[in-house]
Amino acid sequence: MKKILLGLSDDELKLIAAEAGEKGYRGKQVADLVYRHGCKEVAAMSNLPAKFRSWLGQDYEVGRSQIVKTRRGKDMTFKVLLSPAFGDLIESVGMAYEDRFSCCVSTQVGCAIGCSFCATGAGGFKRNLAAGEIIDQVLTVGEVAVREKMLPPDGRVSHVVFMGMGEPLMNYDATLTAVKLLNSELNIGMRNITVSTIGYVPGIYRLAAEHLQLTLAISLHASEDALRRRLVPGMSRYSLKDLIEAGRHYFKETGRRVTFEYCLLMGVNDSQSEVARLAALLKGINCHVNLIPLNPVEGKNYKPPRADQAAEFRRVLEAADIPVTQREQRGAGIEAACGQLRRMQRQ
Numbered sequence: 463m464k465k466i467l468l469g470l471s472d473d474e475l476k477l478i479a480a481e482a483g484e485k486g487y488r489g490k491q492v493a494d495l496v497y498r499h500g501c502k503e504v505a506a507m508s509n510l511p512a513k514f515r516s517w518l519g520q521d522y523e524v525g526r527s528q529i530v531k532t533r534r535g536k537d538m539t540f541k542v543l544l545s546p547a548f549g550d551l552i553e554s555v556g557m558a559y560e561d562r563f564s565c566c567v568s569t570q571v572g573c574a575i576g577c578s579f580c581a582t583g584a585g586g587f588k589r590n591l592a593a594g595e596i597i598d599q600v601l602t603v604g605e606v607a608v609r610e611k612m613l614p615p616d617g618r619v620s621h622v623v624f625m626g627m628g629e630p631l632m633n634y635d636a637t638l639t640a641v642k643l644l645n646s647e648l649n650i651g652m653r654n655i656t657v658s659t660i661g662y663v664p665g666i667y668r669l670a671a672e673h674l675q676l677t678l679a680i681s682l683h684a685s686e687d688a689l690r691r692r693l694v695p696g697m698s699r700y701s702l703k704d705l706i707e708a709g710r711h712y713f714k715e716t717g718r719r720v721t722f723e724y725c726l727l728m729g730v731n732d733s734q735s736e737v738a739r740l741a742a743l744l745k746g747i748n749c750h751v752n753l754i755p756l757n758p759v760e761g762k763n764y765k766p767p768r769a770d771q772a773a774e775f776r777r778v779l780e781a782a783d784i785p786v787t788q789r790e791q792r793g794a795g796i797e798a799a800c801g802q803l804r805r806m807q808r809q
């Protein structure tokens with residue numbers, strides 16, 4: 463098995479060049495090729511000396527995935543189903559806005575947490591992705607966006623959200639390496655990177671200690687523990703109190719306002735009493751709530767909330783001075799919620 467270049471830093475690539483008896487700047491040249499020029503194979507690195515190229519090609523490959531399927535939505539959104547390695551399928555999403563282009567990446571093949579409304583969770587966990595496999599998704603989504611004319615030829619992905627398949631903080635090292643490389647090699651601002659966690663508390667404390675300027679989003683989905691345990695069975699060890707305390711700590715350490723995500727499920731977690739409790743839980747915390755209307759998953763009994771119910775939910779939070787945004791139902795037509803396209807492929 464060859465080693466993978468994507469996921470290595472400038473310094474690591476310089477060391478590899480040194481190992482081959484080349485000057486350090488050759489390592490930087492490799493970084494330019496794989497991260498900034500979309501080079502997909504060592505054999506295509508024609509500006510490297512032939513000797514170094516063939517040395518490199520013996521042990522290393524770039525590490526790009528295969529595109530299995532691309533689905534375009536009508537609202538400047540697309541989803542790609544990628545195969546990072548034989549037999550593995552993951553999903554990534556591209557979203558064009560007026561002022562930015564955002565890419566949603568997966569961090570694991572499948573997910574072990576098994577949230578009851580999520581398509582990824584339904585398929586179980588297969589493996590962690592490597593940092594290079596996370597970076598590959600951003601490069602691929604950028605290339606597809608140019609091909610689909612959602613980005614100009616010199617355009618680039620400006621924002622990355624870790625909200626695809628898998629739990630980023632349970633694949634901590636690869637997630638952190640990917641975040642740092644997105645920043646240093648792809649020039650994506652730390653503040654334009656969001657990591658979403660289902661609430662793996664030790665991971666939140668560890669991330670807080672890195673003192674990065676990225677945005678942390680914590681998925682809550684309930685305002686009392688019994689319901690949360692039902693919706694998120696794989697994280698029952700941690701109470702809502704633990705999660706909110708971890709969010710407070712993250713803000714204290716980084717100065718970054720935490721986002722709490724709440725996926726609205728009709729008749730399950732969208733009631734008056736639920737939102738009143740949520741408002742009480744979050745009162746006085748420097749946070750922001752992102753309401754996500756459910757994207758229904760086939761074979762599961764959950765339904766999205768009625769528009770008036772979602773509006774009322776929002777109103778109660780705002781009345782308690784909690785800033786709220788509501789995720790647009792972008793990409794519903796392309797099975798854009800996490801894990802849905804892969805699930806279809808399996809059927």
Ligand code: SAH
Pocket residue numbers: 579580581624625626627628629630658659660661680681723724725754755756757758759799800
């Ligand atoms: N594992 C992490 C990150 C990936 S999921 C987490 O759970 O936070 C990213 C977001 O997508 C989560 O907030 C999750 O609740 C939401 N999500 C999952 N399935 C969904 C669905 N069917 N419809 C709408 N949102 C969904």
Ligand code: SF4
Pocket residue numbers: 573574575576577580581582583584626627628629660800
């Ligand atoms: Fe995993 Fe997040 Fe889906 Fe839950 S919502 S199963 S944590 S990917």
